[in-house]
Amino acid sequence: MEGGGNEFTGEITLRPLELSDIDDFMVWATDEKVTRFCSWEPYTNKEDAINFINTKVIPHPWFRAICLNGQPIGAISVTKNSGNDKCRGELGYVLGSNYWGRGIATKAVKQVANTIFVEWPHLERLEAIVDVENPGSQRVLEKAGFQREGILRKYMLLKGKTRDLVMFSLLSSDPKS
Amino acid sequence: MEINLSKITLRPYRISDVDDFLMYGGGNEKVTRFTRWNTFTSKQEVVSYINDYCIPHPYCRSICIDNRSIGFVIIMPRSGDDQCRADVGYALAAEYWGHGITTRAVKMAISGGLKEFPDVVRFQGLVELENKASQRVLEKVGFLKECVLRKYSFNKGETRDMVMYSLLSTDFMP
Numbered sequence: 001m002e003g004g005g006n007e008f009t010g011e012i013t014l015r016p017l018e019l020s021d022i023d024d025f026m027v028w029a030t031d032e033k034v035t036r037f038c039s040w041e042p043y044t045n046k047e048d049a050i051n052f053i054n055t056k057v058i059p060h061p062w063f064r065a066i067c068l069n070g071q072p073i074g075a076i077s078v079t080k081n082s083g084n085d086k087c088r089g090e091l092g093y094v095l096g097s098n099y100w101g102r103g104i105a106t107k108a109v110k111q112v113a114n115t116i117f118v119e120w121p122h123l124e125r126l127e128a129i130v131d132v133e134n135p136g137s138q139r140v141l142e143k144a145g146f147q148r149e150g151i152l153r154k155y156m157l158l159k160g161k162t163r164d165l166v167m168f169s170l171l172s173s174d175p176k177s
Numbered sequence: 178m179e180i181n182l183s184k185i186t187l188r189p190y191r192i193s194d195v196d197d198f199l200m201y202g203g204g205n206e207k208v209t210r211f212t213r214w215n216t217f218t219s220k221q222e223v224v225s226y227i228n229d230y231c232i233p234h235p236y237c238r239s240i241c242i243d244n245r246s247i248g249f250v251i252i253m254p255r256s257g258d259d260q261c262r263a264d265v266g267y268a269l270a271a272e273y274w275g276h277g278i279t280t281r282a283v284k285m286a287i288s289g290g291l292k293e294f295p296d297v298v299r300f301q302g303l304v305e306l307e308n309k310a311s312q313r314v315l316e317k318v319g320f321l322k323e324c325v326l327r328k329y330s331f332n333k334g335e336t337r338d339m340v341m342y343s344l345l346s347t348d349f350m351p
Contacts, residue, residue, distance in 0.1 A: 039258055084213065084331040124336050125328045150324020153343055154299040157258045162298055167341075169327055 012107045014064035017057050017075060021065060024072040025049055028096040037131045038094065039158065062116070066095060066108045073099050076108050078116055078126065088125040089116065093140075100136065109144040117172040124172050129165040131158065141168045145176065180242070180276040187238040187250065187285050190231040194239055195223045197246040201270035208271055211308040213332060236293055240269060240282040247273050250282050252290040254297050262299040263290060267314070274310065280317040287318070287344065288351050298346045303329070306338040315342040319350055 017025065028034045029043040043049050057063050061080040065072035074095035081088060091112065095105045117123055130137045132151065142148065146168040154162040190198075201208050202217045209216045217223050231237045231249070240248035248269035255262055265286070269279045287300055302320060304311045316322070320342035329339040 087328060087331055087336045125326075127326075147327075149326060150341070152301075152323055152341065153321075154261055154345055157261050162261045167324060167326065171328055 010069040012104055013067045014111055015067060017063060017065040019053055021072045022046060022049055028074055028094055031097055033097040034094055037134045076112055086122050088127055089123050091126055091128040105140045106143045109140055113144060113170055125169055127169045129167055132164045132166055138166055146170045182277060182281045184242055185278055185281050186241045188241060190227050190239050192224060192227055194246040195220055198223045201248060205271045208268055211305045212268055236290055238286060250286040252286055254294045260296050262301055263294060263297045265300050265302045279314045283318045284351055287349055291346055300344045302342045303339045306340055312340060319348060320344045
């Protein structure tokens, strides 16, 4: 992530993402800077985006638009696990590249951290895995109070190539940052 | 007891292994303390487990001495974007602990896994923090301890810290 250290001027809120947000969604979803470390390629048409919102976003256990003064500029989500894995959930987020470097993603992550353990009492661990070559995203989690646990070598494929990933976690019992 | 490690073999499970399986999976809480499965309490349970899990599994092998089952080792590859990695699991009858058998069996299984699953470049083992014996097995096989995952999963009613170990295909020395 590039950009100066200016704090944003505006209010950051989280709310469900809706079909009516499609044009705002397309701004970050078509940007290859944003999708560089995502498992998906940039969207090239609205139909695919509408399909994604209908089939993945709306039924998702926890998916929110990150809004600046009410306008969606990114998204953040937590996956739900079952059985013996119910105690942990995985955090993911994307933010429009024009908004990088202003502490917005950190703010959104902190808001999730402050609410998810209350909404999901069975959750004890919120984790996130970040590419070793994505220091901007690693800093977001560090500033939000996550603990860096270690590096998982050749853990996953990203667009066909094996990647080393950094594992971060925040426990319900960790101090609030 | 003297164990000649060259007598250790791996083979798929058979229904006829049920009595031997019950010896290590059935009576001994030492063996099942850290496993995800509970102690088996009947032959029928074991028969179902062998039929429904062991036999159809992509790589589940009985660890044998003189063709008699004394434990198991499994390799479970993932799919999609996770297909470069596979999970390793194992258990051994308690009376055979301390002779290097599990280490030998896991090495043999990794060799087998590399042939069966050519897309796998990472083998990983998740071991409970308190299970030092199992951590030693992975270390002797050549796995690298990567980190401790705090409160990673439930087992037998409690959230557990798990240690993540990995072995890359490029690291492996049979």
